[in-house]
Amino acid sequence: MVDMSVKIAGVEFPNPVIAASGTYGNGECYTDLYPLSKLGGISCKGMTIEPKLGNPPPRIAESYSGILNSVGLQNIGVHGFVEYYLPTLKEEGNVIIANVAGATIDDYVAAVEVLDASDVDMIELNISCPNVKQGGASWGISCEGAASVTSAVRRATKKPLIVKLTPNVTDITAIAKAAEAEGADCISLINTLLGMRIDVKTRRPILKNNVGGLSGPAVFPVAVRMVWQCHNAVNIPIIGMGGISTAEDAIEMMLAGASAVQMGTAIFTDPYSPLKVIDGIEEYMEENGIKSLSEIVGQVKPW
Amino acid sequence: MSFFCGKYPIIEKRTLAKGIYSVVIDAPELADEAEAGQFANIGVQGFTLRRPISICQIDKEHGTLRFVFEVRGKGTYALAQLSEGDSLDVLGPLGRGFNIPEGKKIIVVGGGIGVPPLLEISRETSSMCTAILGFRDYTRIILNDEFEEFGTKTILCTDDGSVGVHGLVTAPLEEELKSGNYALVCACGPEPMIKAVIKTCEAHNVPCQVSLEQRMGCGVGACVVCSCMTVRNGREYYSRVCKDGPVFNAEEVRFNG
Ligand SMILES: Cc1cc2nc3c(=O)[nH]c(=O)nc-3n(C[C@H](O)[C@H](O)[C@H](O)COP(=O)(O)OP(=O)(O)OC[C@H]3O[C@@H](n4cnc5c(N)ncnc54)[C@H](O)[C@@H]3O)c2cc1C
Ligand SMILES: Cc1cc2nc3c(=O)[nH]c(=O)nc-3n(C[C@H](O)[C@H](O)[C@H](O)COP(=O)(O)O)c2cc1C
Ligand code: FES
Numbered sequence: 335m336v337d338m339s340v341k342i343a344g345v346e347f348p349n350p351v352i353a354a355s356g357t358y359g360n361g362e363c364y365t366d367l368y369p370l371s372k373l374g375g376i377s378c379k380g381m382t383i384e385p386k387l388g389n390p391p392p393r394i395a396e397s398y399s400g401i402l403n404s405v406g407l408q409n410i411g412v413h414g415f416v417e418y419y420l421p422t423l424k425e426e427g428n429v430i431i432a433n434v435a436g437a438t439i440d441d442y443v444a445a446v447e448v449l450d451a452s453d454v455d456m457i458e459l460n461i462s463c464p465n466v467k468q469g470g471a472s473w474g475i476s477c478e479g480a481a482s483v484t485s486a487v488r489r490a491t492k493k494p495l496i497v498k499l500t501p502n503v504t505d506i507t508a509i510a511k512a513a514e515a516e517g518a519d520c521i522s523l524i525n526t527l528l529g530m531r532i533d534v535k536t537r538r539p540i541l542k543n544n545v546g547g548l549s550g551p552a553v554f555p556v557a558v559r560m561v562w563q564c565h566n567a568v569n570i571p572i573i574g575m576g577g578i579s580t581a582e583d584a585i586e587m588m589l590a591g592a593s594a595v596q597m598g599t600a601i602f603t604d605p606y607s608p609l610k611v612i613d614g615i616e617e618y619m620e621e622n623g624i625k626s627l628s629e630i631v632g633q634v635k636p637w
Numbered sequence: 638m639s640f641f642c643g644k645y646p647i648i649e650k651r652t653l654a655k656g657i658y659s660v661v662i663d664a665p666e667l668a669d670e671a672e673a674g675q676f677a678n679i680g681v682q683g684f685t686l687r688r689p690i691s692i693c694q695i696d697k698e699h700g701t702l703r704f705v706f707e708v709r710g711k712g713t714y715a716l717a718q719l720s721e722g723d724s725l726d727v728l729g730p731l732g733r734g735f736n737i738p739e740g741k742k743i744i745v746v747g748g749g750i751g752v753p754p755l756l757e758i759s760r761e762t763s764s765m766c767t768a769i770l771g772f773r774d775y776t777r778i779i780l781n782d783e784f785e786e787f788g789t790k791t792i793l794c795t796d797d798g799s800v801g802v803h804g805l806v807t808a809p810l811e812e813e814l815k816s817g818n819y820a821l822v823c824a825c826g827p828e829p830m831i832k833a834v835i836k837t838c839e840a841h842n843v844p845c846q847v848s849l850e851q852r853m854g855c856g857v858g859a860c861v862v863c864s865c866m867t868v869r870n871g872r873e874y875y876s877r878v879c880k881d882g883p884v885f886n887a888e889e890v891r892f893n894g
Contacts, residue, residue: 359859363880366639379861388875392852394862396686401854408861408875540852550685602854603685605642605728 336619338612340374340594340627342571343494343519345455347374347429347594350615350627351584351608354575354598355380355433355458355498356405360419361426367605372612375429377522377596378415380460382435383445385411395531395540400550400577401599402529404543407435407463412445416452424453431496434487435460442483443490450491457493459483459518462500462525474500474525477512488517496573499523499564501553506560507567514568521564522573522596524557550599551577558590565591565632579607581614591632640731640857641666644724648701653779656708657750658717659693662725665700673757674734674823674848674884677704678856680726681712688712689853689879691754691825692730693780702730705753705779731856732883735846737762741820744769744813745789746806746834748826752780754848755825756787763788767813771806771830775799807833814841821846823884828892835887845887851878866891 338349353361355377361370370376388408395402410418415432423430432454436442442459449457461474461483473479484497497513499506501524510521526547531540539545557576564572574592578584579600587595600607615627624630641664649661667677671692678687694703708714719725735758737743743762745755748771759766768784771794778800784791792809793801802809806826813819814837824834825848838845854860858880867876867889876882876889 357855357860363855363857363859367642388861388864390866391862391864391875393864394686394852394854394860396684399685401685403854403860403862405861408864599685602687602856602860603680605855605857 336616336624337626338616338619342573342593343456343496345429345494349374349612350588350594351612352377352429352431352573352594352596353601353608354596355460357598357601360415361423362419364605365426368609370423370427373428373608374594375431375455376423376427377431377433377458378419378423379409380407380433380435381409381412381415381445382407383412383441383448385409385414390542392540392542393546395546397529397531397548398552400548400552401602402531402541402546402548403526404541404546406543412448416448420453429455431456431458433458433460433498435463437463439483439486443486446487446490450493454493456496457487457491458496458498458522459487460498460525462498462502472500472502474509475503477508480509481512481516484513484516484518494519496520496522498525500525501556501560501576502528507563510564510568514570518570520571520573521568522575523564524553524560524576527553527556549576551579553577554583558586561587561592562590562634578611579603581611581618584611584615585618585630588627588630589632589634593628593631638670638672638730640670640729642728644726646724647719647721650719650721653705654777656717657705657779659703659705660719660725661701661703662727663700664702664727667727667730668695668697668700668702671695671702671730672734673737673761674754675730675732676754676883677702677727677729678731678853679704679716680728681715683715684712686712686854687728687856688716689856691848691883693753693756694760695757707750728856732879733881735823735848735884737823738820741765742767742817743821743823744810744819746810746822746824746826746830747771748806748830749773749777751826751830751848755823756780756783758823759784759787759789764790767817768792769794769806769809769813771795771826773797805833806830807837810834810837814838814843819843824848832892838887846884847887847890848883849878849885849890850883853879855879
């Protein structure tokens with residue numbers, strides 16, 4: 335038996351596979367197939383201080399080896415999460431990560447204050463949401479934006495803080511460094527890549543929001559590259575995601591520099607894929623005499 | 638109610654009309670759980686997203702489920718290439734089906750590829766059920782003989798009048814509601830048809846349940862992409878077609894929302 339556990343920012347995960355935010359609800363949806371405790375952890379549906387209605391449908395479009403989504407952060411609000419979902423999550427799951435979004439710094443801080451007083455194990459800041467004060471551009475696309483949200487939230491919580499980066503930037507390492515400098519304990523990447531699909535018959539975008547975020551196997555090489563670049567740029571641990579669907583993908587992501595991985599879109603294709611990835615990683619460790627996953631993190635040998 | 642995910646053998650495949658196929662799978666545990674109006678999210682080799690397809694018939698005794706689907710795009714085209722002996726990648730049964738009152742007369746109204754999920758209701762309620770089925774023209778007619786075999790009075794309509802009543806399903810629906818004492822109308826089909834059926838039912842003060850469609854991701858309630866606008870206690874919010882539906886009480890649904 336190999337030891338699959340990983341430790342990130344002082345938090346121990348029994349295995350390195352975490353359900354990605356927005357793709358696994360609040361852990362309640364797949365329990366007919368297998369218990370939540372099989373996963374190393376879950377990043378819960380992105381939440382805001384107030385409940386949010388989300389964007390009009392259709393909110394999903396298929397693409398080559400991927401999907402676009404434009405959910406628009408529909409959620410019941412941070413209080414609803416703590417009251418209705420968190421007790422069960424704590425009972426049935428391993429590491430519980432609360433994914434937080436907001437339009438203003440005050441929104442972020444207010445939501446994080448509620449979570450700081452709760453039982454969640456970690457907080458993941460989604461800084462890809464539109465910054466309403468700066469005309470709707472995302473907080474995460476400038477170093478100043480990323481730094482100001484991170485530092486404000488850092489002051490509001492002692493919980494381990496993950497900052498989740500958007501790939502829709504020219505230099506992701508600059509944003510990663512800004513988050514690290516303001517006290518992030520960990521970074522996670524990548525969120526979705528902005529995309530668009532058009533129905534050629536109706537000449538209408540398939541998404542009612544016109545544009546949406548691309549995820550799934552199509553984005554995997556982009557995610558690996560960004561994780562690798564960030565690994566070379568910061569000293570805090572990285573949770574890697576974007577298009578992982580097999581154990582080989584997960585190991586590749588870890589070799590690039592990820593200490594753990596999240597999986598999202600692949601679960602839509604095969605709800606059992608996270609378990610297959612966990613089994614596959616275990617097999618790889620056995621076959622290669624790897625005792626701890628820390629032995630492979632960032633161990634790519636670049637030319 | 639629980640669901641499963643796995644590969645189940647196809648034990649029968651038939652062509653019902655051009656591009657419309659009937660597939661029966663051997664899946665005892667699914668048949669055991671399934672209810673009329675539920676659906677399955679069907680995996681297609683080479684595609685990221687599963688395709689939602691309604692359950693058309695449930696045979697708990699023989700442990701089989703039947704689906705009827707039309708080729709609309711690449712995914713359903715790939716599904717149509719499967720044959721007997723192949724296996725079908727099924728996540729299901731999913732969602733909330735029809736809630737049929739026992740021992741009461743009901744009407745099912747179906748349009749085109751919205752007809753299949755109503756067949757199971759006919760099987761269960763037989764002569765207590767009246768079916769009003771609309772199709773574009775005579776080449777698109779499916780399943781009407783099976784409704785009749787189950788003992789359901791079946792009224793056919795075609796848009797071009799090539800068979801049965803010329804025109805929309807609402808005219809015969811109007812007549813049935815006037816003459817009979819019906820406790821419920823169940824509808825599945827294109828949105829304009831559903832809206833018209835709801836209006837007719839409102840006018841006659843007869844409850845109506847509608848089965849809705851939306852593009853889906855997970856199919857199990859996890860991703861909230863499959864939203865439709867609904868109202869409860871005077872408050873508007875997005876429900877999930879996959880989990881809170883696909884069948885909704887008509888008065889809950891807000892179209893164009
Ligand atoms: C609850 C439910 C039950 C359904 N039951 C049946 C049935 O019994 N028989 C049948 O023939 N069809 C049914 N449909 C419609 C069927 O899901 C679509 O025709 C099918 O997904 C089209 O896939 P495609 O790859 O051929 O088309 P494409 O247009 O290539 O599909 C692209 C993407 O859009 C999605 N999509 C396209 N049209 C629809 C649609 N109308 N509804 C939902 N998603 C769509 C696809 O799933 C896929 O993700 C049902 C839909 C829903 C939501
Ligand atoms: C339907 C959907 C909803 C998502 N919602 C969120 C969210 O609320 N917060 C967030 O940080 N990321 C969200 N994401 C992004 C994912 O967590 C993940 O970063 C991205 O999908 C890439 O991973 P994948 O290719 O494995 O899906 C969402 C993705 C999808 C597909
Ligand atoms: S398809 Fe994921 S919630 Fe309905």
